[in-house]
Amino acid sequence: MVPLWMFLTAAAGLFAIGAYGVLSRRNAVAILMSVELMLNAVNINLVAFWRFQTPMDMSGQAFAAFVFVVAAAEAAVGLAIIISVYRGRRSVTVDDVDLLRW
């Protein structure tokens, strides 16, 4: 059986890579992809602790399902904002979008 700390280190690594992606990329869509990675890391942790601590009850899987909902809603609305920003400003690099009103 793969021990718990292996899953946690892998999830921490994924979370760190996602954080690096968010902080360093210029393109808004790439930033959103990295946010998806971070959400996945959270999901791995949730399910890992559920499997090792309390596999009998349902809290782990239910929480992971709700993380799916939030991630899907966030991706949908985030990409819609990026598309309308692109329509207004013809560019998606995050540095150009600096004025509060365009």
Next chain:
Amino acid sequence: MDRTIGTLIKIAVPIVIGVVVILILNSITSASCLNDFEGCLVDGGMDTDLAGLIAISLGVVLVATFPLLVTILLIWIERKFAARIQDRIGPNRVGPIGLVQPLADVVKLLGKEDITPAGADKWLYNASPVMMVMSVLLIWAVMPLTPYHYGIDLEIGILYFIAVASIGTLAVIMAGWSSNNKYALLGAFRVVAQLISYEVPLALALLVPVMLAGSMSMVGIVEAQAGMWFLFSAPIAAFLFFISSQAETGRAPFDLLEAESELVAGYNIEYSGMKFAMFFAGEFMHVFTNGVLMAVIFTGGWYGPFAREAPLLAFTYLMLKSGFWYLLSLLMRNALPRVRIDQLMTFNWKFLVPLSIANLLMTAFLLKLVQEGGLAPSPEEASDFIANIPQTVVLFLGNVALAAFVMTLIRNQGREERLAEDAGEPSDLTVTPAPAGD
């Protein structure tokens, strides 16, 4: 007089051969080593895990090669069937009645040159035909072929099937993008829009058998149909599943995948040789797999008299039922005109999705009503025909009522449009002619 004898012989001979083959195969499968292959290996001195792995991979190879071999036969059946509908003979030169024609095609395709377009994205370009066929092959891992022989009984069979079907959609996007061709990209996006919108009614329609069977595993669904087929207690769900699975493979009236009038033959324009053939092998296999799924989920898979005693007889039941659905989809493919992309989308979002939601809710309500009212068959007598009749009658009547309601809705809608057209001003819901742009 001798012509009728000739045709009689022509029909009798294959049936006799079929029966003989079934008997021989039935006797072979009872041989000791074939049944418990892993035991055989372990006695032969191999350590248990390696034996386990080899037994699994042998099972996988057996389950995966069956659809590939059937596809070769399907190509012949399709061409013969289409020919007969268009009142011509179809392939009959190569082999007795053209049976060797598909093999000749394969050999010709092996010899064709594979041209990779300049600027194509190497990895994605080569991966997408393989992914297209893979997404269909993976469905066969959970298919219950006979009471005792099936790939694996996954506890989440149906969800696994829908998840694997979405890999096919990815293959289309990767094919469209990686062949570095404007029209291939446009064609790929139109096809992906069709595939993803028809996956919604497919998934909603599959909720009803899961609700009726109380389990998501394919073997559980087939066992739950021992008493009554789900086709009779949920006909609207069967109709929805059949229509959206046809659209999911890009067949029949929803033929945008490689329609002749399509933009330069759709997304697989830059493919040639064996890769091009793989796209079509994937599509033929997908249509046959949908036929088998229709048989497994809605018409009681391998169930039939004496199915449990003779597994091969059960397998022939399954093949007969899926053959029926497969020929029905062939008939649809050859008889119906192609649907335009905007009618396709309006049909899905304005008719199939609302109908599937209404059907789901109606079935849920009636099922609860039946259980409260005590009409439902108790678990131990769930598999005999008589006990299932009251629940099935109630559900069937519910489906008929919903269908009648939807028909009157459409009729009024049509009448209102005709009145509007006579009065000269188009009502807001008439289908506008196809836009000039993309």
Next chain:
Amino acid sequence: MNVLSEWAFIGVFFVLAPVLPALPIAIGGILSPRKPNAIKQATYECGVETVGDTWVQFKVQYYIYGLVFLIFDVEMVFLFPWALAYGQLDFFAFGAGLLFIFLLTDALIYTWRKDALEWA
């Protein structure tokens, strides 16, 4: 660990499934002649020279379809366990499911009235 041995079959299947279609492609690659030249490899535009590189101004329509599919897909995530356990549940569960589906159908009705689902 019965769950894992069940999925070992799927794991081996995932490994073998790409191999089986890749075999004919590889054989085709070996057997078929290989004489690439510029004309053959030009992208096929019904014979016309290609204009501009491979991007085309896309309509937002594709994004709307993807979005509505995503929302209904996530709805599926909740409806499958509900449908699975429907036998042992009572009328309250039907009410909860009804409200859940009703809210999402309400979103669909909104998109229908706003003509967001039209293809044009």
Next chain:
Amino acid sequence: MTFGDLTYEAFAFGFFTILTLGGALGVVANRNLVRGAVWLIVSLFGVAGYFVLLSAPFLAAVQVLVYIGAIGILFTFAVMLTRSMTNLNERYNQQWWIAAVTSIALFGMLVLLVILPVFGEQETAVSDVVATTADLGVALVSGDAYVLPFEVASLLLTAAMIGAIVIAREEE
């Protein structure tokens, strides 16, 4: 056939880690965003493999269905719509090395504070009785467990859908 001994499972875990972390690196450091979306899908397949190893098959299928089937395609559409797929030469902004340092520090902090305390003892799971999907179904709608978040989730989805459509098709 027993399959649970360490060698096969550890091998599967290693393979899925390579998939996940390799895909994540591909997402962060790619030149052409469409390939970035493909790397994202590869990494999500790895996460689905993790859920299988953690014997949560329902979540693995949902992960493939929702993330790869819907969000992956949505990202490909968005990349096409915003024409950000032509290879972007300056991928990173100026302070990319600060970002690198902070993320490494974040990883170190996570390892130190979260994983070290758990390092030794959690070798095997508490018990092998795993709750099935039917229990999840019952829990989602039973009064005392998750019925309120269940309804709020559908409200959130409706709001996300209507909001995204209003924003996305603003100009017609």
